[in-house]
Amino acid sequence: MRSILLTILILLNFSVNAQEISTAKPWTFWWWMGSAVTKQDITKQLEIFQKSGLGGVHIIPIYGVKGAEAGFIPFLGPNWLDMMGHTVREGKRLGLGVDLSTGTGWPFGGPNVPVSLGAKQMDVKGGKPSVKNTKQAVKRAAPGGEGLVFDPFHKNAMSQYLTRFDSAFATVKDLPRSMYMDSYEAYGANWTDDFPQEFQKRRAYNIESKLALLKDSTGSEDSKLVKMDYHQTLAELLRERYAHPWTDWSTKHKFLTRYQAHGSPGNLLDLYEEADIPETESFGTSRFDIPGLRIDPDYSIKQFGTPNPLAMKFASSAAHFSGKKLVSSETGTWLANHFKVSLSQIKPQLDELFTAGINHIFYHGTTYSPINEVYPGWLFYASTNFGPNSHFAEHFALLNKYVENCQNLLQNSKPDNDVLVYFPIHDLWSTPGKSGGGVHLLEVHHVDRWLLDLPFGKLSQKLWKEGYAFDFVSDSQLNRLHVSKNGNVSSDSTSYKTILIPSETFMPEETLLQLTKLAKAGAKIVFEGKTPDSVTGYANHGERQKVFNNHISEVRKLPSVQVGNDLDKMLLKNGVVNEELAKKGLTFIRKKSKDGKVFYFVANVSSQFTEGWVSLGQTGKISKFDPLKGESVLPYRNVNGKSEIYLSLMPGESAFLKIAKDNSLLALNNSIKKEFPVDGSWKIDFVKGKPTLPASAKINTLQSWTTLPDSAVYFSGTARYSFTFNASEEMVKSKILSLHLGDVREVAAVKLNGKSVGTAWSIPFNLDVPSGLLKAKNNLLEIEVTNLSANYMRLRDRQAPDWKKFYDINIVDITYKKFDASSWEPMPSGLLGPIKFVYQ
Numbered sequence: 001m002r003s004i005l006l007t008i009l010i011l012l013n014f015s016v017n018a019q020e021i022s023t024a025k026p027w028t029f030w031w032w033m034g035s036a037v038t039k040q041d042i043t044k045q046l047e048i049f050q051k052s053g054l055g056g057v058h059i060i061p062i063y064g065v066k067g068a069e070a071g072f073i074p075f076l077g078p079n080w081l082d083m084m085g086h087t088v089r090e091g092k093r094l095g096l097g098v099d100l101s102t103g104t105g106w107p108f109g110g111p112n113v114p115v116s117l118g119a120k121q122m123d124v125k126g127g128k129p130s131v132k133n134t135k136q137a138v139k140r141a142a143p144g145g146e147g148l149v150f151d152p153f154h155k156n157a158m159s160q161y162l163t164r165f166d167s168a169f170a171t172v173k174d175l176p177r178s179m180y181m182d183s184y185e186a187y188g189a190n191w192t193d194d195f196p197q198e199f200q201k202r203r204a205y206n207i208e209s210k211l212a213l214l215k216d217s218t219g220s221e222d223s224k225l226v227k228m229d230y231h232q233t234l235a236e237l238l239r240e241r242y243a244h245p246w247t248d249w250s251t252k253h254k255f256l257t258r259y260q261a262h263g264s265p266g267n268l269l270d271l272y273e274e275a276d277i278p279e280t281e282s283f284g285t286s287r288f289d290i291p292g293l294r295i296d297p298d299y300s301i302k303q304f305g306t307p308n309p310l311a312m313k314f315a316s317s318a319a320h321f322s323g324k325k326l327v328s329s330e331t332g333t334w335l336a337n338h339f340k341v342s343l344s345q346i347k348p349q350l351d352e353l354f355t356a357g358i359n360h361i362f363y364h365g366t367t368y369s370p371i372n373e374v375y376p377g378w379l380f381y382a383s384t385n386f387g388p389n390s391h392f393a394e395h396f397a398l399l400n401k402y403v404e405n406c407q408n409l410l411q412n413s414k415p416d417n418d419v420l421v422y423f424p425i426h427d428l429w430s431t432p433g434k435s436g437g438g439v440h441l442l443e444v445h446h447v448d449r450w451l452l453d454l455p456f457g458k459l460s461q462k463l464w465k466e467g468y469a470f471d472f473v474s475d476s477q478l479n480r481l482h483v484s485k486n487g488n489v490s491s492d493s494t495s496y497k498t499i500l501i502p503s504e505t506f507m508p509e510e511t512l513l514q515l516t517k518l519a520k521a522g523a524k525i526v527f528e529g530k531t532p533d534s535v536t537g538y539a540n541h542g543e544r545q546k547v548f549n550n551h552i553s554e555v556r557k558l559p560s561v562q563v564g565n566d567l568d569k570m571l572l573k574n575g576v577v578n579e580e581l582a583k584k585g586l587t588f589i590r591k592k593s594k595d596g597k598v599f600y601f602v603a604n605v606s607s608q609f610t611e612g613w614v615s616l617g618q619t620g621k622i623s624k625f626d627p628l629k630g631e632s633v634l635p636y637r638n639v640n641g642k643s644e645i646y647l648s649l650m651p652g653e654s655a656f657l658k659i660a661k662d663n664s665l666l667a668l669n670n671s672i673k674k675e676f677p678v679d680g681s682w683k684i685d686f687v688k689g690k691p692t693l694p695a696s697a698k699i700n701t702l703q704s705w706t707t708l709p710d711s712a713v714y715f716s717g718t719a720r721y722s723f724t725f726n727a728s729e730e731m732v733k734s735k736i737l738s739l740h741l742g743d744v745r746e747v748a749a750v751k752l753n754g755k756s757v758g759t760a761w762s763i764p765f766n767l768d769v770p771s772g773l774l775k776a777k778n779n780l781l782e783i784e785v786t787n788l789s790a791n792y793m794r795l796r797d798r799q800a801p802d803w804k805k806f807y808d809i810n811i812v813d814i815t816y817k818k819f820d821a822s823s824w825e826p827m828p829s830g831l832l833g834p835i836k837f838v839y840q
Contacts, residue, residue: 019092019093019094019095020095021055021056021091021092021095021096021097021177022055022056022095022097022404023055023056023097023326023360023407023411024055024404024407024408024411025053025054025055025056025400025403025404025407026053026054026055026331026361026362026363026399026400026403026404026407027054027055027056027057027058027097027099027360027361027362027363028049028054028056028057028058028362028363028364028365028366028386029057029058029060029330029362029363029364029365029366030057030058030059030060030365030366030367030368031060031061031062031365031366031367031368031380032059032060032061032062032142032368033062033063033064033065033068033367033368033378033806034062034063034064034065034068034069034071034072034073034142034143034807035061035064035072035073035074035075035080035083035142035143035144036064036065036068036071036072036073037071037073037083037368038071038370039083039086041368041370041371042083042086042087042090042368043086043090044371045368045371045388046087046090046091046094046096047094048388049094049096049366050094050095050096051397052388052393052396052397052400053396053397053400053401053404054096054400055095055096055097055404056091056096056097056098056099056177057087057091057096057097057098057099057366058098058099058100058101058180058258058362058365059084059087059098059099059100059101059176060101060104060105060180060365061075061080061101061104061105061142061145062104062105062140062141062142062380062808063105063140063141063142063806063807063808063809064142064143064806064807065378065805065806065807066805066806066807067805072143073143073144074143074144075104075110075142075143075144075145076144076164076165076168077144080144081168081169081172084100084172084174084176085172085173085174086174088174088175088176089174092174097177097178098176098177099176099177099178099179099180099258100176100178100179100180101179101180101181101182102162102165102179102180102181102246102250103138103145104138104140104141104142104144104145105138105139105140105141105142105145106138106139106140106182106183106185107138107139107149107152107181107182107183107184107185107186108138108149108150108152108158108161108181109136109137109138109147109148109149109150109161110138110141110145110146110147110148110161110164111144111145111146111147112147112160112161112163112164113147113148113149113150113157113160113161114148115133115148117148117150117151117154117156117157117160118133118134118135118136118148118149118150118151119133119134119136119148119149119150119151119152119186119188119189120132120133120134120151120189120190120191120192120193121133121134121188121189121190121191121436121437122190122191122195122437124211124212124214124215127211127212128208128211129191129196129208129211131191133148134149134186134187134188134189135148136148136149136186136187136188136189137149139185140808140809149186149189151189151192151193152184152186152189152238152241152242153189153191153192153195153234153237153238153241153242154192154193154241155192155194155241157241158241158242158245158246158249159245159249162245162246162249169253175253175254175255176255177255177256178250178255178256178257178258178276178277179246179250179255179256179257179258180257180258180259180279181243181246181257181258181259181260181275182260183260183261183262183263183264183281183443183444184260184261184262184263184264184265184441185263187435187436187437188436188437189437190234190265190437190438190439192237195207195233195237196208198233198237199229199230199233202232202233202236203229203232203233203537203538203539204539204540205538205539207226207229207230207233210226210538213226213227213538214226214227214230214438215438217432221534222538224430224431224506225430225536225537225538225541226538227429227430227431227432227433228426228429228430228506228536228537229536229537229538229539230429231265231429231433231439231440232426232429232536234265234266234439235265235266235267235270235425238264238265238266238271239266239267239270239271239274243259243261243266243271243274243275244274246259247259247274247275247276256276256277257274257275257276257277258275258276258277258278258279258328259271259272259274259275259277259278259279260279260280260281260330261274261275261278261314261315262280262281262311262314262315262442262443262444263441263442263443263444264441264442265433265439265440265441265442266442267423267425267474267475267476268314268315268318268442269314269317269318269321269423269472269473269474269477270318270474270476270477272314272315272317272318272319273318273319273321273322273477276324276326277319277324277326277327277328277360278315278316278318278319278324278327278328279315279327279328279329279330279362280311280312280314280315280316280327280328280329280330280353280356280358280444281329281330281333281444282307282312282329282330282331282332282333282349282352282353282444283304283305283307283330283333283334283444283445284299284301284304284305284306284307284333284334284335284445285299285306285307285334285335285336285345285349286306286307286308286348286349286352286605287306288348288352288605288606289605289606289607289608289651290348290604290605290606290607290651290652290763291607291651291763292344292652292743292763292764293344293345293348293652293763294336294342294344294345295336296335296336296337296340296814298337298813298814298815299334299336299814300814300815303815303816304334304445305443305444305445305446305447305448307349307352307444308444308447308451308452309352309355309356309464309587310356310447310451310452310457310460310461310464311444311447311451312329312352312353312356312357312358312444313356313357313460313471313472314442314472315327315328315329315357315358316356316357316358316415316471317357317471317472317473319357320357320415320417320471320493320494321471321473321477321491321493321494322491322493323491323492323493323494325411326359326360326411327357327358327359327360328358328359328360328361328362329353329358329360329361329362330362330364331349331350331353331361331362331363331364332346332349332363332364332365332384332386333364333382333383333384334382334383334384334814335349335383335384336383336384336814337383337790337813337814338379338383338385338793338811338813338814338819338821339376339383339385339391339788339789339790339793339821340383340788340790340827341383341384341385341392341788342392342745342746342747342788343392343395343396343398343399343746343747343761343762344652344744344746344761344762344763344765346384346399347399347402347652347654347762347763348603348605348652348763350402350403350406351587351603351605351654352587352603352605354406354410354589354601354603354654355587355588355589355601355602355603356589357415357471357589359407359410359411360407360411361403361407363384363386364382364384364386365380365384365386366385366386366387366388367379367380367385367387369387369388369389374803375389375690375803376389376789376793376796376803377389377803378806379803379806379811381806381808381809381810381811381812382812383814390789391716391746391786391787391788391789392746392747392761392786394786395747395759395761395786398759398761399761402627402628402762405627405628406601406627406654406656409591409593409599409601409625409656410589410591410601412593412594413591413592413593413594413599414494414591414592415469415471415494415589415590415591415592416469416590416591416592416598417469417470417471417494417496417590418468418469418470418496418497418498418571418575418576418577419463419468419469419470419471419496419497419498419499419500419571419576420470420471420472420473420481420489420496420498420499420500421456421459421460421463421470421471421472421473421500421502422456422472422473422478422499422500422501422502422511423456423472423473423474424454424455424456424501424502424504424506424507424532425474425475426504426506426507426508426536427454427455427456427504427505427506428440428450428454430505430506434449434450435449454502455502455503455504455528455529456502456504459500459502459503459528459567460472462567464582464587465582466568466578466582466583467578467579467580467581467582467583467588468571468576468577468578468579469577469579469589469590470500471494471496473499475508475510475511477491478499478511478514478515478518479510479514480492481499481514481518481523482521483518483521483522483523485522487522487523487524487560487574488523488524489518489523497524497574497575497576498523498524498525498526498571498574498575498576499515499518499523499524499525499526500525500526500528500571501515501525501526501527501528501531501532502528503527503528503529503530504532505532505533505534506532506533506534506535506536507532507534507535507536508535508536508537509535509536509544509547509548509551512532512535512548512551512552512555513551515555516551516554516555516558519555519558519560519561520558522560523560524560524562524574524575525555525560525561525562526561526562526563526567526570526571526574527561527562527563527564528565528567529563529564529565530563531552531555531556531563532552534548535547535548562574577617579600579616579617580614580615580616581600581602581614581616584608584609584612584614585604585606585607585608585609586602586603586604586606586609586649587602587603587604587605588600588601588602588603589601590617593658597658597659598617598618598658598659599656599657599658599659600616600656600657600658601654601655601656602647602649602654602655602656602657603653603654604649604650604651604652604653604654605651605652606651607651609649609651610648610649610650610651611646611647611648611649611650612646612647613637613639613644613645613646613647614644614645614646614647615642615643615644615645616643616645616657618659619643620643620659620660621633621634621636621659621660622634622636622645622657622658622659622660623657623658623659623660623661624647624655624656624657625655625656625657625658626653626654626655627654627655627656628762629768633660633666634646634647634657634660634666635666635667635668635669636666645657646668650764650766651763651764652762652763652764653764669736669840671840672840673838673839673840674730674731674838674839674840675836675837675838676727676728676731676836676837676838676839677834677835677836678723678725678781678833678834678835678836678837680700680723680725681698681699681700681723682698682699682700682702682721682722682723682831683696683697683698683721683722683723684696684697684698684699684705684708684719684720684721684722684830685719685720685722686712686715686717686718686719686720687717687718687719687720687784688717688718689715689716689717689718689792690715690716690717690792691711691714691715691792691795692711692715693715693717694708694709694710694711694712694715695709695710702742702830702831702832702833702834702835703830703832704745704826704828704829704830704832705719705787705829705830706791706826706827706828706829713791713826714791714792714794714795715787715791715792715829716787716788716789716790716791716792716793717786717787718784718785718786719784719785719830720782720783720784720785721782721783721784721785721830721831722780722781722782723780723781723782723783724778724779724780724781725779725781726776726777726778726779727774727775727776727779727837728776729776730839731774731837731839732774732775732776734839734840735771735840736839736840737768737769737771737774737837737838737839738766738767738768738769738837738838738839739752739757739766739767739769739835739836739837739838740764740765740766740835740836740837740838741760741765741766741767741783741831741833741835742765742831742832742833742834742835742836743765743831743832743833744760744765744785744831744832745785745787745788745827745828745829745830745831745832746761746785746786746787746788746829747759747760747761747785747786748760748761748765748783748784748785748831749783749784749785749786750767750781750782750783750784751780751781751782751783752769752773752774752779752780752781752782753773753774753775753779753780754780755770755773757769757770757773769837783831785829785830785831787827787829787830788827788829790821790824790827791826791827791829793821793824794821794822794824794826796821797820797821797822798822801820801822804819
């Protein structure tokens with residue numbers, strides 16, 4: 001009997017250990033403060049993550065906690081590797097993936113970086129190069145990870161840096177899924193020891209003799225040519241000596257790679273493509289015109305910029321072009337101040353990422369905090385807190401299920417974009433650099449500095465707003481395209497109907513020759529407004545310009561090439577569709593499932609549309625899959641040979657539109673929608689929370705519970721609202737019944753007559769009411785509302801601010817000033833209404 005039980009236990013254990021890691025579920029950054037971690041708490045926290053619906057964690061060792069120094073574990077030491085191995089093993093047991101930064105903090109650097117390999121900055125003094133070490137240290141470094149940031153352009157710096165990991169991982173069996181490189185933040189770095197020699201070899205002249213032109217601010221033609229040569233050389237060195245050696249090393253060690261190329265002086269499309277999983281970043285709050293969506297008024301656009309889907313598309317374009325299944329994002333950084341972020345603020349940012357082509361969400365993030373640590377626990381200096389001690393922890397699984405439902409479809413499909421938009425980076429490089437060291441850093445923060453104001457940026461904004469499906473392409477990527485019989489161009493992984501060249505000044509001759517070759521093979525190419533004026537590069541420019549002009553004349557005469565200002569007409573001629581969804585104010589991404597069927601993910605992040613007839617670029621019966629509510633077939637009609645669907649999608653909602661399996665016709669319900677206002681006396685009972693439970697109350701008008709007496713103004717937790725009402729016979733018999741909760745602060749779990757209706761956590765706070773719950777007399781509506789933790793922290797920071805005990809930056813507010821919640825105004829909490837039933 002004992003042997004049978006033992007066999008069963010072994011089989012059960014095998015079954016648990018064999019759990020498949022899910023990339024459809026969202027993952028999270030997991031900061032190890034001082035790496036003061038224990039196996040017991042690692043296991044407990046991983047179990048919490050699994051239950052909440054996360055799919056994995058990304059370990060980032062950072063600075064420590066004051067008072068916890070005895071528990072600090074030096075990075076890559078034997079104890080640290082033991083903790084990492086334990087995390088990986090427990091992750092496998094729980095079905096959680098584990099990724100790891102190839103270093104601590106950011107960017108790459110550390111104790112094995114000597115001054116000679118430190119990042120370098122060149123300035124021009126007396127017409128000659130003056131080179132100095134930037135002396136930049138690793139930011140937010142963990143114990144054992146402190147040291148200089150290394151020179152990203154040096155021929156040996158990356159390989160020498162990685163030897164530390166070779167030694168550490170040599171005997172470790174349980175290793176992470178993926179290595180990670182954070183955004184490029186080697187500020188001021190613009191030179192390396194052999195830069196003059198490499199420049200001479202690549203650009204065919206001596207850069208040291210042209211430094212005056214490099215610093216010229218008059219905008220002369222020669223200075224523009226030298227500037228772009230200089231930047232192109234930096235870009236090539238960065239890819240060859242920084243990105244590629246790291247991805248190559250990771251691949252040899254059987255790691256996948258996640259890479260944030262943004263912020264660098266290189267061509268983002270080429271750099272992102274180096275990784276298995278290109279990763280963008282969503283930092284701050286987008287300015288969505290969604291009624292009821294709150295934006296923290298303290299967030300500084302001037303300081304940080306706002307998220308932009310066009311910047312995100314650089315990562316997804318690289319993934320689409322090369323056929324990479326996953327493209328990720330650092331998600332939710334600084335959506336609002338600490339203790340003020342709601343789930344309803346997170347969802348629109350996720351929808352923006354999904355429509356931009358992102359399909360592997362990483363929350364930013366979660367801090368390892370000992371299970372027994374007093375609230376609020378250990379916290380990272382930047383919000384948002386997605387950890388177990390967050391005010392939305394109880395409802396976190398709802399958000400995660402939404403992400404999983406979306407990513408299941410987005411990951412298991414291919415892009416269906418019509419247009420490849422050429423990124424003319426040389427036009428940018430011909431202008432003075434706007435960042436430290438006089439270089440162009442292509443950041444996700446201030447896209448106005450390098451993207452939006454260029455003709456390329458203005459064209460991309462037009463395409464986005466007018467419903468064109470497109471990706472970006474670089475000079476080097478163009479060389480990998482081939483042409484099919486129908487004139488489409490393909491990268492082997494993805495096919496496009498046309499190549500679109502923005503109005504630009506400069507183009508490399510190699511790029512023009514490749515476009516000519518493609519056009520001669522039948523590729524459809526559109527030049528917006530005009531063809532390029534000048535060949536790139538200073539060396540022998542006059543002679544090369546003559547050849548360039550001849551090639552321009554040749555390409556303009558090819559039958560598959562169009563040049564002009566009527567972009568819509570030219571694209572239509574090439575079979576390109578601009579989706580009507582965009583004209584309705586909706587954003588979308590169009591994809592193809594594994595069986596070749598087209599579908600759309602559509603998000604309503606504006607106030608322009610609620611419902612109406614919409615034409616898609618596809619014909620046939622369409623079903624709507626709401627990741628929160630399920631699937632339904634949409635009403636359908638033909639108007640003048642054009643098929644239309646009747647779509648209901650309120651501001652803040654999102655859905656997938658796909659070919660319906662059910663081919664039966666569905667008639668539009670033309671009955672008038674009626675409303676039943678929920679007005680009258682409400683009872684409020686405080687159920688759970690801190691610092692103490694306020695006294696119960698009765699109110700006749702819905703308003704913030706912070707206006708109630710007792711300690712309600714400081715209360716963080718859950719209150720139950722109860723309301724009794726009678727319903728008309730028509731309402732009871734209605735086939736379609738929904739509850740509209742109005743303004744909810746912040747999550748509402750609803751019961752009607754003791755039965756669950758659901759939990760509303762995102763805008764609009766509407767729930768479908770199952771049939772049979774409503775009765776004619778004495779209906780009991782109970783709504784449990786959970787608010788933010790901000791109001792409690794107002795009190796906590798007055799009475800006991802001792803929780804702010806972290807090294808380095810400690811805790812800062814949304815403007816990076818010293819954090820102090822004691823002066824905050826109370827945040828509205830509870831049901832603000834108006835509340836109504838809507839029925840047909």
